[in-house]
Amino acid sequence: MSVPIIRTVADLRRVVTGWRQENLTVGVVPTMGALHEGHLSLVRAALEKTDRVIVTLFVNPKQFNNAADLAAYPRTEHEDAAKLAPLGAHILYAPDGGEIYPESFATTVSVSGVSKGLCGAHRAGHFDGVATIVTKLFLQTGADFAFFGEKDFQQLHVVRRLVRDLDLPIDVIACPTVREDDGLAMSSRNVRLSAAERQAAPKLAEVLFAAAKQLSVGDRVEKVLAEASKAIRAAGYSSVEYLELRAEDDLSPLNVADRPARLLAAAWLGETRLIDNVEVVHNV
Numbered sequence: 454m455s456v457p458i459i460r461t462v463a464d465l466r467r468v469v470t471g472w473r474q475e476n477l478t479v480g481v482v483p484t485m486g487a488l489h490e491g492h493l494s495l496v497r498a499a500l501e502k503t504d505r506v507i508v509t510l511f512v513n514p515k516q517f518n519n520a521a522d523l524a525a526y527p528r529t530e531h532e533d534a535a536k537l538a539p540l541g542a543h544i545l546y547a548p549d550g551g552e553i554y555p556e557s558f559a560t561t562v563s564v565s566g567v568s569k570g571l572c573g574a575h576r577a578g579h580f581d582g583v584a585t586i587v588t589k590l591f592l593q594t595g596a597d598f599a600f601f602g603e604k605d606f607q608q609l610h611v612v613r614r615l616v617r618d619l620d621l622p623i624d625v626i627a628c629p630t631v632r633e634d635d636g637l638a639m640s641s642r643n644v645r646l647s648a649a650e651r652q653a654a655p656k657l658a659e660v661l662f663a664a665a666k667q668l669s670v671g672d673r674v675e676k677v678l679a680e681a682s683k684a685i686r687a688a689g690y691s692s693v694e695y696l697e698l699r700a701e702d703d704l705s706p707l708n709v710a711d712r713p714a715r716l717l718a719a720a721w722l723g724e725t726r727l728i729d730n731v732e733v734v735h736n737v
């Protein structure tokens with residue numbers, strides 16, 4: 454069994470129109486490939502909720518602020534298709550570059566507010582690139598539901614906001630972060646870690662979970678974050694790009710954990726930038 458691969462918008466629309474004539478619901482799982490169990494969990498969630506599932510695969514140059522990072526991004530379409538087939542995904546949409554950014558493409562979707570700060574402060578243009586490609590993929594697929602992982606928590610907020618602001622007829626479904634047995638959040642970037650870095654990597658999640666527990670019982674935010682940042686660096690991370698407490702519902706910065714919140718971090722392990730976030734339950 455293999456998953457059919459579609460390369461053009463015209464072919465995609467033909468298939469989706471056929472599904473619509475049969476009154477079938479459509480789900481989309483946007484990816485940049487290098488699929489891991491985190492992506493597959495989104496595909497399973499989509500298959501449970503919708504009749505037909507499109508997985509998209511496009512390494513989007515507009516969301517990379519660093520040419521080396523774009524060049525190093527793993528490209529494994531053949532393996533990705535092999536992983537999708539047994540799940541029963543209906544289509545892998547892996548468009549040619551020109552189907553997404555035709556010559557003289559001149560439009561950018563830019564979401565203010567939730568795009569600022571956190572990753573937005575360190576990756577110039579990243580969320581404009583994400584918002585633009587996601588809008589295109591929603592319009593090209595015409596899906597009813599889109600599935601995103603909570604691992605990219607700020608991205609999830611950006612996508613929700615653009616769907617709301619532009620009245621896009623699609624529901625965004627958030628799915629929990631999938632972790633390795635040792636707690637490391639699954640990411641396509643994990644394959645870049647050396648053996649020693651891979652051993653140190655789970656400390657980020659461990660520290661975040663411990664800090665979230667302290668915050669949920671009312672420990673002082675400033676103190677908890679300072680100690681957590683120190684512990685991440687002590688584990689071998691060369692720098693902590695950000696470590697912040699933000700409101701769960703609108704990502705506004707919090708100095709006290711007095712409402713449902715997320716603790717979000719980005720940190721560098723050698724040449725690899727890892728991000729993670731955990732829920733902070735409001736108990737006090």
Ligand code: PAF
Pocket residue numbers: 483484485511513516583586587605608
């Ligand atoms: O999360 C990702 O892999 C990408 O940002 C996305 C949503 C597929 C857009 O390119």
